[in-house]
Amino acid sequence: MRVDLFDFELPPERIALRPASPRDAARMLVLAGGETHDLHVFDLPGQLRAGDCLVFNDTRVIPAQLEGRRGEAKVGVTLHKRLGPRDWQVFVRNAKRVRPGDVIDFAADVQAQAGARDEDGGMALSFLGDEPVELLLERAGQMPLPPYIASKRATDARDRDDYQTMFAREAGAVAAPTAALHFTPGLLDALDAAGIGHETLTLHVGAGTFLPVKADDTDDHRMHAEWGRIDAATAARLNAVRAAGGRLIAVGTTSLRLLESATGEDGIIRPFADETRIFITPGYRFRAVDGLMTNFHLPRSTLFMLVSALMGAERMRAAYAHAIAQGYRFYSYGDASLLLPA
Structure with a gap:
């Protein structure tokens, strides 16, 4: 399938640089069957x-974004995927100045040694010393805002809270599952009162989620890998929801991708850790899944392809054109959509 079928023009001013406040005051475009409604997340x-x-x-x-030096050269590093207790696969800015074996000096006396380059355009990085890497990152790292935000403003203290969901528990992501950023304890209470349940799973989102699709055809695109887990008890509860006639609504494409990865042709969700x-x-x-709540995605991205698979490509192109015309805010800190196929 041609990648240019998933292209569209987005005015730069539609890219949100801060989240809505309160979080559930964000707008929500609802596509339910053949209907379209302009609402808010609190609805x-x-x-x-x-x-x-x-x-x-x-x-x-x-805090997976690091700024350092290799000699006199400035080097930017974004952690991508954990390879071991002290080892990460990373993307490197100014990578031509870094060779395997070089030591990069980061802030707060944090050092790491460069390893081999990989086929995704990054390299391996091993943190030196005995302190847990988590402590080193807390000292030297910043929240890894997506490039379409980081290119427009500096990361600041607010992002430590803004770029974390209320469900955040299992450390390991280098990008937020942004659809869940809209949720508040009050909204969750309202959902509980309405008889709508919730469950959690874990997928550690990698920086590869922001990589553009460079191929001309989707068959030639190599998808990035992300690690996820659904335990046996959660899988059983999710299967029970569907058996009772309830719908599973994934909050975010990361939840959807993991659910679909763990489900067989028979529609049964199985425990998953891979x-x-x-x-x-x-x-x-x-x-x-029977529906998806998600933010608005980049043109030509794997995530826009995903929502097009759920709702139909023509429907999503029309929905995005409507959202742009109506002033919806796009991407990680932007507004939401609720997609319920017929």
Whole structure:
């Protein structure tokens, strides 16, 4: 399938640089069957049914953005995927100035040694010393805001809270599961009162989620890998929801991708603890989810392809054109959409 079928023009001013406040005051475009509604996230309880279940990603974003030096050269590093207790796969800015074996000096006396380059355009990095890497990152790292925000303003103290969901528990992500940024304890209470349940799973989002699709055809795109887990008890509860007639609504594409990775052709969700490279494009038959709450995605991205697979490419192109015309805010700190296929 041609990648240019998923292209669209987005005015730069539609890119949100800060989240809505309060979080659930963000706008929400609802596509339910053939209908389209302009609402807000706090209207969510009225758009779902008693017995439905929202599925959240409880991954926690780590301060994975580092600025350092190799000699006189400035080097920027974004952690991408953990390879071991002290080893990470990373993307490097000014990578031509770094060779395998070089030591990079970061702030707060944090050092790491460069390893081999990889086929994704990054390299391996091993943190030196005996302190846990988590402590080193807390000292020297910053929240890894997406490039479309970081290129427009500096990361600051507010982002430590703004770029973390209320469900964040399992440290390991280098990008937030942004659909869940809209949720507040009050909204969760309202959903509970309406008989709408919720469950959590874990998918550690990698920086590869922001990589553009460079191929001309989707068949030639190599999807990045991310590690996820659904335990046996959670899988059993999710299966029970569907068996009772409830719908599973994934909150975010990360939750959806993990659910679909863990579900067999028979529609049964099974325990899962592994990497997934699932790449969902139009023509995919969904096995696990009945709907999706998600933010608005980049043109030509794997995530825009995913929502097009769920709702139809023409429907999503029209929905995005509507959102742009109506002033919706896009991307990680932007507004939400609720997608409920017929």
